[in-house]
Amino acid sequence: MGQQLHLWAIEKVDHKQVLSASRMELERKYAPLLCERLDLGNYVSYTGNKQVPVLRLYRYKEAFAYPFVQEMLRNLSLSEKDFILDPFCGLGTTVFTAGLHRIPSWGVDKLPVAVFVASTLPLLLKMEPGQLREAFEQLQASVESQSPAPVADDVAIMKVAFPPENLLLLRRWKASIERLGSPLREVMMLLLLSILEACSYTSKDGQFLRLRREKPVAHPTEALRRKVQEAERDILFARQLGWHRCWQQPVITLGDARQLPLLPMKGLPNVIITSPPYVNRYDYTRSYSLELCFAFVRNFEELKALRFSVLRSHIEAKVSPDEIPSHPTVVEVLLTLKQRCDRLNNPRIPAMIAGYFVDMERVIQEWARVLAPEARVVMVVDNVRFEGEMLPVDLILCDMAEQAGFGTEAIWVARYKGNSAQQMGRYGRVPVRESILFWRKR
Numbered sequence: 001m002g003q004q005l006h007l008w009a010i011e012k013v014d015h016k017q018v019l020s021a022s023r024m025e026l027e028r029k030y031a032p033l034l035c036e037r038l039d040l041g042n043y044v045s046y047t048g049n050k051q052v053p054v055l056r057l058y059r060y061k062e063a064f065a066y067p068f069v070q071e072m073l074r075n076l077s078l079s080e081k082d083f084i085l086d087p088f089c090g091l092g093t094t095v096f097t098a099g100l101h102r103i104p105s106w107g108v109d110k111l112p113v114a115v116f117v118a119s120t121l122p123l124l125l126k127m128e129p130g131q132l133r134e135a136f137e138q139l140q141a142s143v144e145s146q147s148p149a150p151v152a153d154d155v156a157i158m159k160v161a162f163p164p165e166n167l168l169l170l171r172r173w174k175a176s177i178e179r180l181g182s183p184l185r186e187v188m189m190l191l192l193l194s195i196l197e198a199c200s201y202t203s204k205d206g207q208f209l210r211l212r213r214e215k216p217v218a219h220p221t222e223a224l225r226r227k228v229q230e231a232e233r234d235i236l237f238a239r240q241l242g243w244h245r246c247w248q249q250p251v252i253t254l255g256d257a258r259q260l261p262l263l264p265m266k267g268l269p270n271v272i273i274t275s276p277p278y279v280n281r282y283d284y285t286r287s288y289s290l291e292l293c294f295a296f297v298r299n300f301e302e303l304k305a306l307r308f309s310v311l312r313s314h315i316e317a318k319v320s321p322d323e324i325p326s327h328p329t330v331v332e333v334l335l336t337l338k339q340r341c342d343r344l345n346n347p348r349i350p351a352m353i354a355g356y357f358v359d360m361e362r363v364i365q366e367w368a369r370v371l372a373p374e375a376r377v378v379m380v381v382d383n384v385r386f387e388g389e390m391l392p393v394d395l396i397l398c399d400m401a402e403q404a405g406f407g408t409e410a411i412w413v414a415r416y417k418g419n420s421a422q423q424m425g426r427y428g429r430v431p432v433r434e435s436i437l438f439w440r441k442r
């Protein structure tokens, strides 16, 4: 119902104005600023973190990589005098890298598991070699006699995700770990959360958490033992790199990029290095539902509330009829998709697109409010295509930023992505850009 009303509202927009092939105009306007940097292709995804101690311990698939942030620090010539904000900090790649360069930084994320991971990974730099192994062995001796800790077991996925004996043992491990003192407790909990997927029939291999009954499932104690060994190896590796000596602790806050919390430290941020959710139907509260149900929400109601509080990049997002994106290109795409609504593989895609751009406009206005004059923004975004319609998210956001008081200095194309085989068959192989946007506050 909301969907129909919304599109009805879109129809009231002046068609002559919006159907002016605004995408072509946008491409023309920004063509002089576009350049290829395909050498950064591996670094705008999590794969670039696979060789990086500490960060590789938690597989946050939507992250960009440590070498990408390093490259940006170099490119912007940042030093200890700067102040970096990442308003969508995820596992904290930006703030972790900034910390290792002694640059003050602030990370914000709406997902409690992301805030926990970003805050806990740096604690590994404080661990003595052997400390985690010892804690694991002590806990293992009594884990079977622990009463299982509570989890949000009214959530549907929790009823089918694990073999029952695994779920029971994981809950006993949770109870054991909760008895530890800080920071061992947080670090061991991080390692426990990082093995949930391996101990379950699920995999994060698309926009959702998929249930794969045929999947081999790890034994919790053995998986945790291996993870502790990996962490011990990384603690030593990080020490060899001298990371524990050159560390500036970032501030990490649970918050909403559309309405940032109060600044937690002195001064105004003068740099943003970030990557928002992409408008690709990806639902973080589903992909990370096991972790959330294990340690961050008490029941389905809380999980649902979280789902509706994150940026509207997924199809369950609620959009009210009067929320119409201001950018003409978004309206143009919505009108075109409306004509093909019956062919879209989900009828809520237009509502998601509308909600996404309304949210991103708020996000950019918020940056204009909190950043220092002349501040710079580096943002990685992905374009998308629905039913053949290309949505140039990168250029639309540059245009929105211009309205909010930023100038675009460059757009680097880091990757071209194909699309689904089905779409390519129907529309030909028109690749979709994944871009790095560079803005400066005027």
Ligand SMILES: C[S@@+](CC[C@H](N)C(=O)[O-])C[C@H]1O[C@@H](n2cnc3c(N)ncnc32)[C@H](O)[C@@H]1O
Pocket (backbone or CB within 6 Å): 060, 062, 063, 064, 065, 087, 088, 089, 090, 091, 092, 093, 094, 108, 109, 110, 111, 114, 255, 256, 257, 258, 274, 275, 276, 277, 278, 284, 309, 310, 311
């Ligand atoms: C692409 S990921 C960022 C990954 C990050 N660059 C990294 O390296 O880990 C986008 C993040 O935005 C977060 N997010 C979603 N809605 C948000 C909101 N309204 N405010 C702040 N963060 C939000 C998600 O939880 C997710 O961690």
